[in-house]
Amino acid sequence: MSASPSLSSLPHIVTTLRAAGCVFAEDEARLLLSTARTPDDLATMVDRRVRGLPLEHVLGWADFCGLRVAVDPGVFVPRPRTQFLIAQAAALARPGAVVVDLCCGSGAMGLALAAAVDGVELHAVDIDPAAVRCARRNLTAAGGHVHEGDLYEPLPATLRGRVDLLIASAPYVPTGAIGLLPPEARVHEPRVALDGGADGLDIVRRVIAEAPPWLAPGGHLLVETSERQAAPTAEALARAGLVSRVTGSAELDATAVIGARRAGAGA
Numbered sequence: 463m464s465a466s467p468s469l470s471s472l473p474h475i476v477t478t479l480r481a482a483g484c485v486f487a488e489d490e491a492r493l494l495l496s497t498a499r500t501p502d503d504l505a506t507m508v509d510r511r512v513r514g515l516p517l518e519h520v521l522g523w524a525d526f527c528g529l530r531v532a533v534d535p536g537v538f539v540p541r542p543r544t545q546f547l548i549a550q551a552a553a554l555a556r557p558g559a560v561v562v563d564l565c566c567g568s569g570a571m572g573l574a575l576a577a578a579v580d581g582v583e584l585h586a587v588d589i590d591p592a593a594v595r596c597a598r599r600n601l602t603a604a605g606g607h608v609h610e611g612d613l614y615e616p617l618p619a620t621l622r623g624r625v626d627l628l629i630a631s632a633p634y635v636p637t638g639a640i641g642l643l644p645p646e647a648r649v650h651e652p653r654v655a656l657d658g659g660a661d662g663l664d665i666v667r668r669v670i671a672e673a674p675p676w677l678a679p680g681g682h683l684l685v686e687t688s689e690r691q692a693a694p695t696a697e698a699l700a701r702a703g704l705v706s707r708v709t710g711s712a713e714l715d716a717t718a719v720i721g722a723r724r725a726g727a728g729a
């Protein structure tokens with residue numbers, strides 16, 4: 463059996479990561495050291511990081527809302543800014559709420575909301591089989607149901623009119639801006655997780671237009687977007703008959719648009 467990696471290798475790893483351009487080399491080195499099981503494992507991890515894989519894909523997990531979320535290779539890495547939307551959703555939730563996480567990726571958002579609110583009934587959807595497998599790993603223990611397919615299509619019909627919180631961080635990068643993303647995203651995350659069409663809102667508009675029949679009276683739809691896309695996103699919510707508001711955090715560079723179904727509204 464190989465010994466655990468020794469802390470004495472830390473300075474060498476920091477130097478190696480720094481030379482490869484890792485800005486937070488010391489933090490990353492400590493995370494790699496604490497995750498690797500053997501010196502060989504550590505060497506492989508450092509090599510993968512030096513070759514440009516996202517840190518979370520190398521570690522196999524990401525920290526999201528204080529939880530350790532498994533993130534498989536080829537699955538979108540949950541971003542710190544998305545924690546803002548979870549805080550907004552948690553503030554609107556009641557115990558036992560029915561929650562749907564559309565475009566769930568690893569399932570990080572649903573997992574965090576289920577940890578913050580007692581007794582939620584959680585459903586998550588993704589179109590990408592790799593994301594679905596990863597989300598199942600993360601959500602099954604929390605009692606979540608993960609469905610594979612296009613937006614609302616795979617959801618059980620019994621959820622219609624019952625969803626208290628619909629949360630979505632769908633792809634919202636305009637096609638023409640994909641080439642400007644850092645290589646960690648552009649090369650190592652799937653196109654289906656990033657590309658939102660010409661203005662970035664193709665999938666977001668579908669999420670919004672098809673939401674009302676699923677929402678419970680008084681239910682909410684929370685969509686992550688960018689500051690620039692907030693106004694057209696809010697307009698799409700209004701067109702769907704939802705009462706919309708835009709909120710954000712400069713600290714997290716986060717923008718969320720929240721739509722509410724009026725308590726007395728028909729589907």
Ligand SMILES: C[S@@+](CC[C@H](N)C(=O)[O-])C[C@H]1O[C@@H](n2cnc3c(N)ncnc32)[C@H](O)[C@@H]1O
Nearest residue numbers: 538540565566567588589590612613631633655
């Ligand atoms: C930006 S990632 C966000 C993942 C996750 N919500 C998070 O914040 O970590 C968008 C996700 O949407 C999924 N997706 C793209 N188009 C979809 C569609 N039509 N139906 C369901 N999921 C879709 C992608 O596979 C990807 O996992």
